[in-house]
Amino acid sequence: MEEELAKVTVSIITIGDELLIGQTIDTNSAWMAQQLNAMGIWVHRRVAIGDVKEAILEALDKEGAVSDIVLITGGLGPTADDITKPVLTEYFGGKLVRDEITYRQVMEFFESRGLPTLQRNVDQSLVPDVCTVLHNTRGTAPGMWFEKNGRIYVSMPGVPHEMKGLMEDHVLPKLRDYFNTPAVVHQTLITSGMGESFVAERLIDFEAGLPPHIKLAYLPAYGLLKLRLTAQGADKVSTAAALSIFFHQMKAILADIAVADQDIPMAEVIGRALIASHKTVGTAESCTGGYISHSMTLIPGSSAWYSGSIVSYSNEMKMQLLGVQPATLNTYGAVSEQVVLEMAAGALQRLKTDYIIAVSGIMGPDGGTPEKPVGTVWIAAGSVGNLVAVKFQLRYDRYSNIQLTAAYAMNELRKLIV
Amino acid sequence: MEEELAKVTVSIITIGDELLIGQTIDTNSAWMAQQLNAMGIWVHRRVAIGDVKEAILEALDKEGAVSDIVLITGGLGPTADDITKPVLTEYFGGKLVRDEITYRQVMEFFESRGLPTLQRNVDQSLVPDVCTVLHNTRGTAPGMWFEKNGRIYVSMPGVPHEMKGLMEDHVLPKLRDYFNTPAVVHQTLITSGMGESFVAERLIDFEAGLPPHIKLAYLPAYGLLKLRLTAQGADKVSTAAALSIFFHQMKAILADIAVADQDIPMAEVIGRALIASHKTVGTAESCTGGYISHSMTLIPGSSAWYSGSIVSYSNEMKMQLLGVQPATLNTYGAVSEQVVLEMAAGALQRLKTDYIIAVSGIMGPDGGTPEKPVGTVWIAAGSVGNLVAVKFQLRYDRYSNIQLTAAYAMNELRKLIV
Numbered sequence: 045m046e047e048e049l050a051k052v053t054v055s056i057i058t059i060g061d062e063l064l065i066g067q068t069i070d071t072n073s074a075w076m077a078q079q080l081n082a083m084g085i086w087v088h089r090r091v092a093i094g095d096v097k098e099a100i101l102e103a104l105d106k107e108g109a110v111s112d113i114v115l116i117t118g119g120l121g122p123t124a125d126d127i128t129k130p131v132l133t134e135y136f137g138g139k140l141v142r143d144e145i146t147y148r149q150v151m152e153f154f155e156s157r158g159l160p161t162l163q164r165n166v167d168q169s170l171v172p173d174v175c176t177v178l179h180n181t182r183g184t185a186p187g188m189w190f191e192k193n194g195r196i197y198v199s200m201p202g203v204p205h206e207m208k209g210l211m212e213d214h215v216l217p218k219l220r221d222y223f224n225t226p227a228v229v230h231q232t233l234i235t236s237g238m239g240e241s242f243v244a245e246r247l248i249d250f251e252a253g254l255p256p257h258i259k260l261a262y263l264p265a266y267g268l269l270k271l272r273l274t275a276q277g278a279d280k281v282s283t284a285a286a287l288s289i290f291f292h293q294m295k296a297i298l299a300d301i302a303v304a305d306q307d308i309p310m311a312e313v314i315g316r317a318l319i320a321s322h323k324t325v326g327t328a329e330s331c332t333g334g335y336i337s338h339s340m341t342l343i344p345g346s347s348a349w350y351s352g353s354i355v356s357y358s359n360e361m362k363m364q365l366l367g368v369q370p371a372t373l374n375t376y377g378a379v380s381e382q383v384v385l386e387m388a389a390g391a392l393q394r395l396k397t398d399y400i401i402a403v404s405g406i407m408g409p410d411g412g413t414p415e416k417p418v419g420t421v422w423i424a425a426g427s428v429g430n431l432v433a434v435k436f437q438l439r440y441d442r443y444s445n446i447q448l449t450a451a452y453a454m455n456e457l458r459k460l461i462v
Numbered sequence: 463m464e465e466e467l468a469k470v471t472v473s474i475i476t477i478g479d480e481l482l483i484g485q486t487i488d489t490n491s492a493w494m495a496q497q498l499n500a501m502g503i504w505v506h507r508r509v510a511i512g513d514v515k516e517a518i519l520e521a522l523d524k525e526g527a528v529s530d531i532v533l534i535t536g537g538l539g540p541t542a543d544d545i546t547k548p549v550l551t552e553y554f555g556g557k558l559v560r561d562e563i564t565y566r567q568v569m570e571f572f573e574s575r576g577l578p579t580l581q582r583n584v585d586q587s588l589v590p591d592v593c594t595v596l597h598n599t600r601g602t603a604p605g606m607w608f609e610k611n612g613r614i615y616v617s618m619p620g621v622p623h624e625m626k627g628l629m630e631d632h633v634l635p636k637l638r639d640y641f642n643t644p645a646v647v648h649q650t651l652i653t654s655g656m657g658e659s660f661v662a663e664r665l666i667d668f669e670a671g672l673p674p675h676i677k678l679a680y681l682p683a684y685g686l687l688k689l690r691l692t693a694q695g696a697d698k699v700s701t702a703a704a705l706s707i708f709f710h711q712m713k714a715i716l717a718d719i720a721v722a723d724q725d726i727p728m729a730e731v732i733g734r735a736l737i738a739s740h741k742t743v744g745t746a747e748s749c750t751g752g753y754i755s756h757s758m759t760l761i762p763g764s765s766a767w768y769s770g771s772i773v774s775y776s777n778e779m780k781m782q783l784l785g786v787q788p789a790t791l792n793t794y795g796a797v798s799e800q801v802v803l804e805m806a807a808g809a810l811q812r813l814k815t816d817y818i819i820a821v822s823g824i825m826g827p828d829g830g831t832p833e834k835p836v837g838t839v840w841i842a843a844g845s846v847g848n849l850v851a852v853k854f855q856l857r858y859d860r861y862s863n864i865q866l867t868a869a870y871a872m873n874e875l876r877k878l879i880v
Contacts, residue, residue, distance in 0.1 A: 061679055062679065062681050063491075063492070063495075063508070064495055064504075064505045064506065064508070065495050065496065065499045065505070065648075065692075066491070066492035066493060066494070066495030066496035066497075066499065066505075067492075067496075067681055067688075067690070067725070068492065068681070069487065069488070069489050069492045070487075070488060070491070070492075071487050073481075073484070073488070073510070074481070074484040074485075074486065074487045074488075075484060076484070077481075077482055077483050077484030078483065078484035078485075079484075081483045081484065086482075087482045087483070087484075088482065088511070088512060088517070089509065089510065089511060089517075090481070090482070090508070090509065090510035091507065091508065091509050091510075092491070092507065092508035092509075093506070093507060094506060099506070099507075121658060121680065121682075122658060122659040122662065159657070159660070162659050162660070162663050164659050164662060164663070165659050182857075203682070204862070205858050205859065205862060208859075230483075239577070240539060240540060241540040241580050241582050241583050242577070242580070244540065244582060245580050245582070261479055261480065262539065263480050263485055263486070264539075264621070270485075272480075272485070274483075307485070327773075329752075332756075332759075333752075333755050333756050333758065333759025333760070333764075334747075334751075334752030334753065334754070334755030334756040334759065334771055334773065335752065335756045335759075336752070337751050337752030337755075337773045337775075338750075338751050338752040338753045338756050338864075340751065341750075341751025341752065341753075341773075341775060341864075342751070342860070342861060342864070344826075344827055344828065344860060345828065346751075346775075347775055347776060350775055351775055351776045351778070351779055352772070352773045352774050352775040352776060352779040352783065353752055353771070353772075353773035353775075354770070354771075354772060354773070354783070355745075355752065355755045355759075355770045355771035355772070355773065356770050357755075357759060357764075357765055357768055357769055357770040357771075358765060358769045358770060360769070360814075361769055361770040361813065364812070364814070365770065365772070365812065365813075394782070394783065395779065395783075396778075396782070408762075409762055410762065410763065439600075440623045441623065441626075442760070442762060443760060444622070444623055446756075446759075446760070
């Protein structure tokens with residue numbers, strides 16, 4: 045929040061009723077903010093409004109008054125609920141004309157698919173004559189770059205991969221040319237096993253000693269606490285060097301709970317350790333239903349260290365695919381230390397990996413009993429002859445319980461191998 | 463957007479640098495909007511700002527001027543980057559006092575875990591003396607309800623499950639008592655297999671004939687197009703009845719591409735069909751790495767129709783766990799019609815389910831070849847002796863390719879069973 049350097053500020057306006065009624069979660073804004081932040085441009089406001097002319101005009105006025113850059117997403121599709129383009133044309137005082145490049149793209153898009161071209165598709169090539177057209181290689185709605193009273197306004201479609209293409213191909217390079225921004229550098233330490241307030245207590249002196257251009261933020265995530273240091277300065281190299289000193293001070297204070305030096309997913313922490321030791325891991329999942337496997341395989345290149353998973357959602361599958369003994373299931377129940385250890389041992393044998401993670405639990409909303417309420421989870425991790433099992437009691441909704449179980453399970457393995 | 467009835471309007475203010483720098487995706491706003499919308503309260507603005515006193519004060523002024531209700535999330539944790547509570551105390555002209563119930567909760571929370579209680583935790587029980595305290599059973603930061611100039615302001619923590627608990631236990635019931643809102647009814651038809659503009663072309667006459675209090679929105683999703691009709695009226699029953707007539711007209715026009723009458727996930731469409739026919743399904747996943755299995759098991763009660771998955775991420779696993787022939791892998795490669803059909807057949811035999819979905823593809827960013835570029839996907843679905851295989855060519859990033867492959871694969875099965 046320091047004011048040593050003039051800051052270039054951005055407002056993001058997202059247009060669309062689907063965002064306001066909660067049908068769509070806005071993932072665009074976070075991505076845009078990350079990209080802009082990395083080049084020292086600061087998103088200080090995000091506003092979501094509906095497909096209403098007056099609301100769009102008012103937001104353009106208001107955000108243009110407080111920000112250097114106004115980025116607008118949404119409201120550019122081919123169907124009738126889209127009114128953004130006419131409103132922008134009116135606001136910037138132009139008229140709609142055909143953009144030939146976009147026109148040819150639209151025609152080719154439909155011809156190459158053997159589809160007829162409808163008037164509403166052709167109309168996507170109409171643009172205000174007062175904008176710079178940003179050509180969209182991933183869809184038929186072009187981006188539009190306007191300048192007015194020293195402010196920049198950019199309108200883009202709301203489809204994430206189209207917006208991202210336009211940002212990468214046009215908007216970010218143009219903004220980089222336009223502004224001479226301060227350098228902003230982040231470095232994040234991931235910790236595990238200690239609550240936010242206890243970490244804060246340990247860091248009291250460290251935090252009090254931070255210079256005004258370095259800021260510490262506490263970001264709790266599933267089973268983890270991320271500590272992000274942010275520094276701002278005139279150039280990237282010296283700012284990063286200054287930040288690095290404080291980062292290593294902080295890391296030394298928290299050495300016993302540090303998980304990673306970078307803001308990377310837990311699965312990637314595991315993957316890096318496995319690559320370094322030339323080992324592999326597999327999973328045997330019941331209650332997480334494939335979510336741990338999904339988390340692992342989201343990491344590009346994970347096939348080098350991740351072999352596969354047996355998702356034994358039913359008891360029959362636990363016996364057939366993992367060799368869990370019927371007697372163990374009958375005596376202890378599917379959610380038990382004994383069963384999760386047999387799942388782990390059976391999976392190690394069948395998947396032939398060096399390490400294994402196995403989970404069995406009750407994620408809710410139904411299926412709980414007085415002895416084993418919803419949220420009871422057994423996790424096993426380790427290698428042949430060296431398996432540990434731990435129990436957790438969660439208390440959230442089904443989706444959160446699944447995510448948290450996956451985070452805890454991966455952390456158990458991490459503790460064994462990192 | 464009709465103005466026949468006085469609308470109760472909401473602004474949502476989210477506070478926190480982590481939302482602005484893109485470290486956190488805001489899922490709270492969508493959930494809040496859904497809940498409010500269901501009781502006829504309309505979120506017309508969402509604003510995200512940083513942990514900055516001036517920005518918070520300005521947002522309170524601005525949003526209080528244009529909305530009946532201002533809901534504030536975030537900025538209430540125990541660590542030093544949180545400034546929301548002092549700012550609210552100043553804005554509403556009170557002073558901070560201890561709330562005894564919250565104080566006891568905080569003390570019990572730490573004592574029951576055998577942890578010392580820090581001053582910063584005790585301070586979470588301080589609240590402005592000009593608010594109604596909303597007790598938080600899921601965490602240590604209480605909610606706060608303020609009234610000023612006929613407007614309602616509610617401050618809640620940003621942790622999703624704490625916010626949800628406060629909304630369900632306190633905020634929604636109190637708002638229901640406070641306002642006499644119009645009934646808002648939505649009904650959504652899910653379609654598949656036809657582009658947005660072609661569907662819009664078919665619906666031209668239907669849309670032109672809609673009365674002013676009924677609105678149609680086009681909401682594209684992975685592999686699907688959702689068509690949402692929204693009606694507003696004086697009471698819920700008559701409004702729903704009026705909407706239903708138009709919904710069935712629309713459904714008749716789109717009968718050939720209709721997937722579901724409700725806005726439910728594709729996995730739930732499949733689950734309902736399987737429950738009705740007493741059948742089961744399993745999956746054999748390579749490139750989706752467990753994401754299809756995760757989608758199935760996210761549905762509560764899915765154990766009734768979903769048995770499990772073999773995630774054969776490596777070629778060795780495809781042979782060992784699914785019985786894919788080495789010669790098939792050598793001759794055609796892992797991403798081929800032949801291999802995906804052998805995966806499906808092998809999984810049917812081993813999982814002993816009635817139906818199967820199998821996928822193999824290249825999700826990127828690496829692993830593509832000139833013959834099989836990134837985004838090449840083979841999908842097989844069906845039952846013993848009745849398997850179909852289809853190829854798709856995707857062109858997005860890794861995560862989107864995984865989600866889209868899962869959506870296409872589930873849709874192939876749906877076409878066979880619904």
